[in-house]
Amino acid sequence: MTERATLSDTPGSGTPRATYRLQLNSRLGFTDVRRLLSYFDRLGISHLYTSPFLEARTGSPHGYDVTDHNAFNPELGSEADFDDLAAGLASRSMGLILDFVANHMGVGKADNSRWQDVLEWGEASPFADFFDIDWHSPTASLRGKVLLPFLGQSYGKVLEGGELQLGFDASRGSFAVSYFDHLFPVAPRHYARILSAVSPDALSGPARAELAELSAAFRTLRTAGLSGRRQREVRQRAETLKEQLASLAQGVPQVKEQIESAVSLHNGGPGQHAKCLRLHRLLQRQSYRLSWWRVASDNINYRRFFDINDLVTIRTERAEVFDNIHRLVLRLIGEGKLQGLRIDHIDGLSDPRHYCEKLGNAAASRESGEHPLYLVVEKILAHGEVLRSDWPVAGTTGYEVLNRINSLFIEPGSEDLLQSFYRRLTGREENFDETLANAKRQVIDHLLASDIQVLSNLFSRLAESNWHTRDFTLASLRRALAEIIISLPVYRTYVDPRGCGSSDRHEIDQAISGTKKRNPLINNELLDFIRGVLTTDLARSRSGFNRNQVIRIAMKFQQYSGPIMAKSLEDTAFYRHMVLASLNEVGGDPRHFGTSMEDFHRFIDERGKQWPHAMITTATHDSKRGEDVRARLNALTEMPELWRRRVEEWISLNACHRVPVDTVDAPVRNDEYLLYQTLAGSIPMEWLGPASHDSPLPDTAALDDYRQRIEDYMIKAVREAKLNSSWAHPDQTYEEALSSFVSGILEPGGVFLKSLLEFMQVLGPLGALNGLAQTTLKFTLPGVPDLYQGSELWDLNLVDPDNRRPVDYGAREQMLRQLSESADGNRDDLVAELAYMWPDGRIKLYVTWQLLELRRRHPGLFLHGTYEPVHIHGDNSHGLCAFARRHQGQCLLTVVPCLNKTRATNGGGLTAARLYEGAGISLQTVSDHQHWHNLFTGDRIRAEANGQLPVSGLLAKFPVAVLHSGIPFQE
Numbered sequence: 001m002t003e004r005a006t007l008s009d010t011p012g013s014g015t016p017r018a019t020y021r022l023q024l025n026s027r028l029g030f031t032d033v034r035r036l037l038s039y040f041d042r043l044g045i046s047h048l049y050t051s052p053f054l055e056a057r058t059g060s061p062h063g064y065d066v067t068d069h070n071a072f073n074p075e076l077g078s079e080a081d082f083d084d085l086a087a088g089l090a091s092r093s094m095g096l097i098l099d100f101v102a103n104h105m106g107v108g109k110a111d112n113s114r115w116q117d118v119l120e121w122g123e124a125s126p127f128a129d130f131f132d133i134d135w136h137s138p139t140a141s142l143r144g145k146v147l148l149p150f151l152g153q154s155y156g157k158v159l160e161g162g163e164l165q166l167g168f169d170a171s172r173g174s175f176a177v178s179y180f181d182h183l184f185p186v187a188p189r190h191y192a193r194i195l196s197a198v199s200p201d202a203l204s205g206p207a208r209a210e211l212a213e214l215s216a217a218f219r220t221l222r223t224a225g226l227s228g229r230r231q232r233e234v235r236q237r238a239e240t241l242k243e244q245l246a247s248l249a250q251g252v253p254q255v256k257e258q259i260e261s262a263v264s265l266h267n268g269g270p271g272q273h274a275k276c277l278r279l280h281r282l283l284q285r286q287s288y289r290l291s292w293w294r295v296a297s298d299n300i301n302y303r304r305f306f307d308i309n310d311l312v313t314i315r316t317e318r319a320e321v322f323d324n325i326h327r328l329v330l331r332l333i334g335e336g337k338l339q340g341l342r343i344d345h346i347d348g349l350s351d352p353r354h355y356c357e358k359l360g361n362a363a364a365s366r367e368s369g370e371h372p373l374y375l376v377v378e379k380i381l382a383h384g385e386v387l388r389s390d391w392p393v394a395g396t397t398g399y400e401v402l403n404r405i406n407s408l409f410i411e412p413g414s415e416d417l418l419q420s421f422y423r424r425l426t427g428r429e430e431n432f433d434e435t436l437a438n439a440k441r442q443v444i445d446h447l448l449a450s451d452i453q454v455l456s457n458l459f460s461r462l463a464e465s466n467w468h469t470r471d472f473t474l475a476s477l478r479r480a481l482a483e484i485i486i487s488l489p490v491y492r493t494y495v496d497p498r499g500c501g502s503s504d505r506h507e508i509d510q511a512i513s514g515t516k517k518r519n520p521l522i523n524n525e526l527l528d529f530i531r532g533v534l535t536t537d538l539a540r541s542r543s544g545f546n547r548n549q550v551i552r553i554a555m556k557f558q559q560y561s562g563p564i565m566a567k568s569l570e571d572t573a574f575y576r577h578m579v580l581a582s583l584n585e586v587g588g589d590p591r592h593f594g595t596s597m598e599d600f601h602r603f604i605d606e607r608g609k610q611w612p613h614a615m616i617t618t619a620t621h622d623s624k625r626g627e628d629v630r631a632r633l634n635a636l637t638e639m640p641e642l643w644r645r646r647v648e649e650w651i652s653l654n655a656c657h658r659v660p661v662d663t664v665d666a667p668v669r670n671d672e673y674l675l676y677q678t679l680a681g682s683i684p685m686e687w688l689g690p691a692s693h694d695s696p697l698p699d700t701a702a703l704d705d706y707r708q709r710i711e712d713y714m715i716k717a718v719r720e721a722k723l724n725s726s727w728a729h730p731d732q733t734y735e736e737a738l739s740s741f742v743s744g745i746l747e748p749g750g751v752f753l754k755s756l757l758e759f760m761q762v763l764g765p766l767g768a769l770n771g772l773a774q775t776t777l778k779f780t781l782p783g784v785p786d787l788y789q790g791s792e793l794w795d796l797n798l799v800d801p802d803n804r805r806p807v808d809y810g811a812r813e814q815m816l817r818q819l820s821e822s823a824d825g826n827r828d829d830l831v832a833e834l835a836y837m838w839p840d841g842r843i844k845l846y847v848t849w850q851l852l853e854l855r856r857r858h859p860g861l862f863l864h865g866t867y868e869p870v871h872i873h874g875d876n877s878h879g880l881c882a883f884a885r886r887h888q889g890q891c892l893l894t895v896v897p898c899l900n901k902t903r904a905t906n907g908g909g910l911t912a913a914r915l916y917e918g919a920g921i922s923l924q925t926v927s928d929h930q931h932w933h934n935l936f937t938g939d940r941i942r943a944e945a946n947g948q949l950p951v952s953g954l955l956a957k958f959p960v961a962v963l964h965s966g967i968p969f970q971e
Contacts, residue, residue, distance in 0.1 A: 014371025017046035030077035044852025065106025097340035103348035110183035122287025124223035149296035162269030173246030197262035334366035340374030395614020399587030412594035487514030582633035608782030626795035632767025666737035773896035779851035793841030875918030
């Protein structure tokens with residue numbers, strides 16, 4: 001009978017054993033997740049980690065457009081449904097982690113009551129400072145107003161086209177202007193202008209007098225210059241008047257008819273100038289200015305989430321805002337229904353360290369259990385950057401370790417060949433530094449021009465306050481700030497009221513130095529002034545500048561540099577530079593082609609010591625590619641010459657499908673090369689390997705579905721690249737040519753598709769081996785492993801929304817049940833079958849399940865175990881990664897193949913046998929234990945007399961190995 005480990009007595013902690021990320025939506029709500037708990041539990045998950053489940057925009061596919069932080073999203077279920085889910089988790093000793101959005105809210109339409117109140121009352125709204133709005137814009141037309149760039153055409157066309165319609169809600173006694181799904185409230189004091197259009201002869205008696213009285217009363221509702229107390233009184237008075245108007249309109253039908261008649265005088269259309277003018281004059285008096293959405297890039301006066309107009313940032317640094325948005329989640333923490341938070345876009349907050357400290361303290365005061373809140377942050381670290389050690393969090397969500405793991409599977413020796421081939425193929429000579437700098441300049445000049453203008457205005461006002469700096473012009477400040485952001489090597493710095501740390505000072509100095517080299521015409525004194533602000537050196541006494549103003553500007557700069565980097569790097573440069581697409585990942589850097597084993601071990605060891613409970617992920621909802629797409633593309637670096645020949649062959653085969661568009665043939669070579677990499681990375685596994693021999697593949701329906709996915713992805717890719725098309729200005733002709741090209745080359749039975757599938761018989765197994773190895777690393781390295789939904793089988797998703805497609809949990813449950821039954825039988829037969837039938841994904845599910853089960857039984861080994869790199873010596877040892885974890889007499893040894901795998905199949909089965917003949921591990925440096933158990937094969941292994949363990953024996957039956965010793969077993 002197969003040996004089974006006994007349950008460990010190691011006590012648990014508030015740190016998750018393993019998390020599973022779920023993307024909730026109307027098809028996967030609280031009740032649906034509740035039904036899946038038995039599967040997640042059986043798999044070995046300790047905590048579910050969900051996308052935002054607070055109330056969001058109607059129909060939101062992701063939940064990040066929160067409209068009310070203190071209510072559940074009704075599309076996911078009721079609070080009672082959530083309570084049932086929480087109870088189900090508790091009954092299985094499982095926890096829940098919420099992806100919490102503290103940076104912004106969804107606005108527009110009419111589903112955010114706070115935002116609607118701001119539109120109605122302007123600066124007199126109690127929520128005027130809730131959102132990050134510049135009420136004192138230097139643009140005269142925006143002073144005291146908020147720009148609303150939600151119109152599909154220019155304001156004049158929309159107005160004259162009759163698309164803006166004034167309406168009266170008789171049930172509420174209120175007026176608002178509608179534009180499709182949007183609703184823009186009219187300020188109550190301007191109701192009088194509308195009611196004045198009611199004919200005095202149309203009503204008689206008390207109704208006429210009461211309406212006239214109400215109209216006069218509305219006219220008195222002014223708030224400008226009043227104290228907060230008096231403004232609240234005016235608002236209360238307005239609500240009373242609205243109720244009276246509603247009562248009158250509903251009680252006297254003639255009043256309602258006359259009001260609607262007056263409203264109609266404002267609703268014009270083509271050729272109805274007088275009505276359009278009347279509505280225009282009414283709108284001009286509101287606390288908002290309607291505009292075409294394209295105006296936002298130049299004139300917007302509120303801070304957005306990146307360049308998304310209907311995601312407005314909130315001022316979480318203000319105590320009343322913090323308290324407001326955390327009320328529900330803190331209650332759930334106090335009730336024991338929420339065990340962790342992941343903070344979305346931490347770089348958008350004014351002071352991330354202070355926020356995390358405040359949140360941790362607030363949670364600690366409400367926690368009902370013995371374990372503290374598990375708190376992680378979505379922080380994108382540049383290569384070599386580390387998370388600030390004084391942040392009171394468990395760590396990041398793991399992008400930095402994702403990319404370090406990814407680098408292990410890239411052969412550094414292939415860089416020059418792939419680089420030269422790429423340049424020759426595409427004609428692109430610029431290096432990645434130049435690509436990123438050009439992308440940043442484009443984003444600054446076009447997408448986020450208004451953001452850099454807001455910054456420039458702040459610096460200009462500060463400069464004007466001192467006679468030494470008053471000659472620095474607004475234009476010169478804008479140019480300098482743009483160059484500094486272009487040269488900044490990180491997303492942002494973390495200067496706060498305490499000052500500027502050494503690492504922040506280094507990054508700022510590097511940006512200033514880079515600016516001087518990039519543009520030597522910029523005045524050095526001006527750069528010194530900006531440097532003094534960014535480091536807060538000018539906040540010191542006797543500097544001649546206001547301390548609070550300097551600190552505020554420095555911290556505001558930090559909130560802007562992050563989005564510029566994200567839009568430039570992740571959403572632009574990563575879609576332009578295509579030497580190897582698997583390098584273009586969130587948190588990645590294409591300038592680092594592979595890594596040495598020594599650097600990898602050093603990074604993991606340092607991270608494990610500093611942040612032992614941080615997440616380890618290999619795929620997220622924001623990933624540019626699924627984890628097994630990256631794994632497969634990495635394998636191209638082990639066959640660069642074969643890849644080059646195939647691409648040249650495909651270009652020749654598919655030349656007939658390219659068509660001239662303006663001055664180029666579409667698709668351009670760079671887009672075509674991205675397409676070939678995308679196809680090579682994402683061709684479904686079931687079309688490969690021995691399983692594909694059972695029936696003709698691909699079938700028409702499957703190919704049609706795949707072709708559509710690729711077309712959708714490529715359109716998104718070229719729009720993100722912003723070279724041949726863009727989201728702001730889609731080039732329909734180019735996009736149609738691109739779609740036609742994709743459709744043409746993926747015709748059933750076509751010569752190209754046959755050639756591609758033939759090539760995939762070589763690439764597919766190598767990619768699968770990479771996928772198994774990175775999965776094994778994720779579950780055995782120090783940290784908390786996180787699975788993205790569905791990735792327990794092969795993850796061949798592309799970027800969102802492709803990676804949000806429904807997951808077939810029924811199939812996964814059945815597979816896991818069968819694996820569990822088979823594992824109790826002949827393990828040799830099982831692993832042989834899994835290796836042979838590798839395309840069906842069960843082999844990856846088996847690795848995932850076995851490692852999660854080991855983590856469940858022995859949490860102390862993974863929570864507290866040391867990390868010790870293991871040297872592999874002898875012939876063919878290149879490309880093997882090995883390390884040990886030790887804790888209280890228990891020892892774990894992980895050995896996985898990373899490179900040197902070009903013979904990864906044997907008779908159709910997936911294998912690493914004979915790839916590493918002559919390579920060995922010296923166990924004397926790892927453990928004095930002689931007896932080991934192979935987790936996957938169930939074999940007992942005894943080290944040789946000299947303490948050596950041949951790698952070929954470890955990988956003879958299964959392509960990855962995890963051995964453990966010192967753990968009690970029973971027959």
